[in-house]
Amino acid sequence: MLPVPPQYPPRGKKSERMNALNKKLILLTLLTVLLFAAGCTTQGQAPQKKLTGLNPGEEDPAVWGKYYPRQYESYLKNKEESKTEFGGSVRESHLDKKPYLRVLFKGYGFGEDYNEERGHFYAVTDVKEIKRITPKSAASCWNCKTPTAPKQIAKEGVSWYKKPFAAVTKDVKHPITCWDCHDPKTMNLRVTRQNMINAFKRQGKDVNASTRKEMRTYVCAQCHNEYYFDKDTKEVINPWDNGLNPRNIVDYYDNKKFSDWKHPQSGTEMLKMQHPEYEMFSGSVHQTSGVACADCHMPYVLEGYNKYSSHWMTSPVKNLDVSCKPCHRQTTQWLKTRIHDIQVRTNETLDIAGEENVRAIRAIQTAADTQGVDTAKLAEARKYHRTGQAYWDWVSAENSMGFHNSTKALHTLSLAINNARQAQVLAAEAAGKPLNPSIVDIPKKQIDQTGEPKQPEDKVKVPKQP
Amino acid sequence: MLNKSRTWGKIAIIISSFLALALVASFTTVRMTESPHFCASCHVMQPMYETHLQSTHSSITCNDCHTPQDNYLKKVAYKGISGTWDAYVYFTGQSPQIFETKENSKEIIQANCIRCHQDTVDAIKTTGGKKCFQCHRNTPHGERSQKG
Numbered sequence: 368m369l370p371v372p373p374q375y376p377p378r379g380k381k382s383e384r385m386n387a388l389n390k391k392l393i394l395l396t397l398l399t400v401l402l403f404a405a406g407c408t409t410q411g412q413a414p415q416k417k418l419t420g421l422n423p424g425e426e427d428p429a430v431w432g433k434y435y436p437r438q439y440e441s442y443l444k445n446k447e448e449s450k451t452e453f454g455g456s457v458r459e460s461h462l463d464k465k466p467y468l469r470v471l472f473k474g475y476g477f478g479e480d481y482n483e484e485r486g487h488f489y490a491v492t493d494v495k496e497i498k499r500i501t502p503k504s505a506a507s508c509w510n511c512k513t514p515t516a517p518k519q520i521a522k523e524g525v526s527w528y529k530k531p532f533a534a535v536t537k538d539v540k541h542p543i544t545c546w547d548c549h550d551p552k553t554m555n556l557r558v559t560r561q562n563m564i565n566a567f568k569r570q571g572k573d574v575n576a577s578t579r580k581e582m583r584t585y586v587c588a589q590c591h592n593e594y595y596f597d598k599d600t601k602e603v604i605n606p607w608d609n610g611l612n613p614r615n616i617v618d619y620y621d622n623k624k625f626s627d628w629k630h631p632q633s634g635t636e637m638l639k640m641q642h643p644e645y646e647m648f649s650g651s652v653h654q655t656s657g658v659a660c661a662d663c664h665m666p667y668v669l670e671g672y673n674k675y676s677s678h679w680m681t682s683p684v685k686n687l688d689v690s691c692k693p694c695h696r697q698t699t700q701w702l703k704t705r706i707h708d709i710q711v712r713t714n715e716t717l718d719i720a721g722e723e724n725v726r727a728i729r730a731i732q733t734a735a736d737t738q739g740v741d742t743a744k745l746a747e748a749r750k751y752h753r754t755g756q757a758y759w760d761w762v763s764a765e766n767s768m769g770f771h772n773s774t775k776a777l778h779t780l781s782l783a784i785n786n787a788r789q790a791q792v793l794a795a796e797a798a799g800k801p802l803n804p805s806i807v808d809i810p811k812k813q814i815d816q817t818g819e820p821k822q823p824e825d826k827v828k829v830p831k832q833p
Numbered sequence: 834m835l836n837k838s839r840t841w842g843k844i845a846i847i848i849s850s851f852l853a854l855a856l857v858a859s860f861t862t863v864r865m866t867e868s869p870h871f872c873a874s875c876h877v878m879q880p881m882y883e884t885h886l887q888s889t890h891s892s893i894t895c896n897d898c899h900t901p902q903d904n905y906l907k908k909v910a911y912k913g914i915s916g917t918w919d920a921y922v923y924f925t926g927q928s929p930q931i932f933e934t935k936e937n938s939k940e941i942i943q944a945n946c947i948r949c950h951q952d953t954v955d956a957i958k959t960t961g962g963k964k965c966f967q968c969h970r971n972t973p974h975g976e977r978s979q980k981g
Contacts, residue, residue, distance in 0.1 A: 437956065579961030657963060667957060675956040693968040 421551035426514045431545040437675045441668070442545075444679035445486030451682045453710050453768040456485045458493065465718070468763075470725045471756060474631040476501075477639065484766070487680060490542035504532040505601040510560065511590040513539045514546045517559045528601040548586040556582035560589035566605040583659035588645035591660075593761075595625065611646040613761045613779050617754055626753070633731040635749040640760040647765045651772035666690045706770060713762065713769025716780045720759040723787035727752045730791040734798035744797035748790045755786030863909060866916065867896035875919070877928045881974050888973030898945045899938065911941075939964055 421431060432439025448457045461481045462468050472478030476499030485493060490512040494500065500508060507528045509516045515538050520527045550557050558564060558574045563585070567574040574585055593616060594603050609615035617638065620626070626636035648654050653663075661676065666689040668677045683690035684706060691702050731748050734740050762769065762776050762783075769776035795802045865871060872895045873882035885891060890898070900915070901907045922928055934942065946965040947954060959965070966972060 435956075579958065580963060583962065657967065659962075662963075662968070669953070672953050673956055674953050694970060696971055 423551050424518065424546070425551050426541045426544050426546045428541070428544040431549075431551075435675075437670060437673075438678045441675075442678035443488075445488040445681070447679075447681075448485060449685070451684050452707065453714060454682060454766060455483065456681060458482045458485050458489075465721065467718075467721050467725050470632075470728060471721060471759075472639075475628040475637070475639065487543035491539055492542075495536070500532055502531070502533070505596065506530040506532055506535045507596050507601045507603050508532050509535050509539065510562065510603045512543070513541060514544060514559070515539045515541075517547075517561065520561050525600050525602050528596070528603065543590075555579075556586050558582075558585050558589045560603075562594060562603040562605050563589040563592070566607050569608060580657065580659060583661040584645070584648075584654075587660040587664070591642055591644040591766075593640055593643040593646055595620075595627070598625070607646075611649050612775075613640075613643075613646075613758055613782075616640075616643075616646070616761075617757050620757075630728065630752075633728040633749060633752055634735060635728075635731070635752045635756075637753060638757040638760070640757060640764045643761060643765050644767065644771060647761075647767065647775060648771040650775065654772075663690045666693070709770050709773045710768040713773065713776050713780070716777055716784075717759070717762055717768075720755075720780045720783040720787065721763065723784050723791075724752065724756045724759050727755060727787040727790035727794070730794035734794040737798040739799070741797040741799075744793050748793035748797060751786045751790035751793060755783050755788075755790055758783035758786060859909075863912065866912070867894045867900075869895055875923050877923065877932075881932075884975035885973050888975075890973040898942050901941050902945055902948060942966060 421434070425431065428439060428442055432442075449455055450457050450459075459482060461483065462478070468481065469478050472481070480498035482493075482497070494508060494512045505528060506516075509532065510520075510528075515535065519535065519538065545551075547559055548556055556579065564574055577585060592605055594605050596602065597604055606616050606619040609619050620638055625638075627639040628637050629635070630637050644660075648660070663683045664680050665676045665678060666683070666686065667674045668686075668689050677686070677689070679686075684703070687699050687702055692699070695702060727748075731745065731752060734745055734748070758779050761779050765771065765776070767776075792802050869882050869885055872878050881895075885895070896902075896908070896912065900911050943959070943964045943966075947959055950965075954965075
């Protein structure tokens, strides 16, 4: 008998063959599942590094940037310098663009050097280079430019403000950075500026206990507000005790008999308003609809599939697609036209108000030089000039050209024009040359249906409703 | 002895098959009642149905956004209560002119936005501020007024 050669692969029992087949099937299935699983992992960036703890005083944005590289990269874009129709981030002189500013700010730093501001990145550079800073300037001017300021204030208290500006310069390392708004441990938003903390405290509120939605406005508002330096201590104070409207703020200053400078031509005790963006925005249609500063000025942007807050704080006009269009689905052109319409009208009204105040200055100056001028009336004229120019400045110094709150901007400018006109009329009267007797002093009740002023003796007849 | 175990066996089979049937029926009911087609059987839902159909979210159902999805029992309980209420309001002719999301419903929707879009919103804070749909007001029900 010839030996039977073994068969290869060895044919074992049926059950063994089934086992082998099963194993192959299982392996194949596993492989398929693994391949699918590998293909189904998420696309896009790796999730953010978990924060392991920055130093509580870390100012350097590059260090923060190691944990939040995307936000840091967008923060670096604050270096860019480009113009918008009425603003932008190019450091050009306002005085060249609107020469009447030189008259309105005569005798004050703003009449010498007044530029369009640049991004947060340039805060330290620009405050050191502006000619309004003199050897007489106080450390208070550093308050909103660098984290060094709130840190030193926390240590030295109110006495810090009175130090000379130059005494702090050597300690300044960084402009506005992450530390100014974010807690290094938790990343939570927090207000670091004492002026705002105090202003809220005076109203019985803790600003740092606000909701996150509110904080997205407050961390900007802590510097983008109207303020003054206390005459004695030079402490930075927000004049919000009566309210946030321009009328409330002028009242505050009037009650304190406060003024920023005396106008050399009109002799008026003047008020300077500084960038009241927070106050202007309050009560606007956007603010009351729940929109915060960060919603438009630090919009969420997509990188791949990841969303993060852009830290390029600039005009939303430069990135309409992500600032406006998430909520407003009209075309870009339509939106740009709306913005332009608001700003161009505000600008025109602003110039009218500015020029009326220039006329007021000239009228008061002329009257003051007149023999036998009525000094009481002249003093009153000066009060109207103070108010009129304060209202004008409220809109001029604010950086949205009316967009933040177009109703409030135009209303404030109409008050500015009204006050400036009153100043002109009173100045002329004081000098014995009334502008037009029928314009002066019309009690409201004496105007009938036709709008013509009536004689004081006549009674106004109001017709019955049909 | 043998008979007893046999009887128990029969009972067990009947109960388990009944349970299985009940489960299948309930799953099927849940599935059937979460489709946009079903929700739009009440005509007041027509605008929501049509806008949803034309949106980027047309591939998911109404329930995917409007019911809690973290827990099946939670979802079914919510569906039952909410759906019954909706039916009552509709059949008694009390449907409002303007449909506004209830507060608890807003929380459910927000949780569902985040559930699917987790990777996109990984780098931003989704609590304490606005809800997703307060800016994304057209998703998916088109232009509609939205209080702040």
